[in-house]
Amino acid sequence: MVLKKIAKIVECAGRRRLILPIFFDVEPSDIRHQSGPFELAFKSYDKMMDKAEVRKWRDALTEVTGLSGYSLKNNANGYPRSLSSR
Numbered sequence: 001m002v003l004k005k006i007a008k009i010v011e012c013a014g015r016r017r018l019i020l021p022i023f024f025d026v027e028p029s030d031i032r033h034q035s036g037p038f039e040l041a042f043k044s045y046d047k048m049m050d051k052a053e054v055r056k057w058r059d060a061l062t063e064v065t066g067l068s069g070y071s072l073k074n075n076a077n078g079y080p081r082s083l084s085s086r
Helices: 002-013 028-032 037-048 051-065
Strands: 023-024 070-074 080-085
Touching: 002 051, 028 037, 028 051, 037 051
Parallel strands: 023 070
Antiparallel strands: 070 080
């Protein structure tokens, strides 16, 4: 599961590893605040999964969105339109 991998990446970052987030066609603020589609997904995870595990995922996503990275947006035909640093 991707959320487990993100949590592991954040854990390894404490061992002097670099994380360079790329946010593809998503608003980093939606991830940071777990709003929009992320809010719905986490409500579902809270009901189905171990709460401590879900808390790790939430914390990892919040930490990653606080890092400098890139935001990649799609245009109407599905191709990447722009890459911007944040």
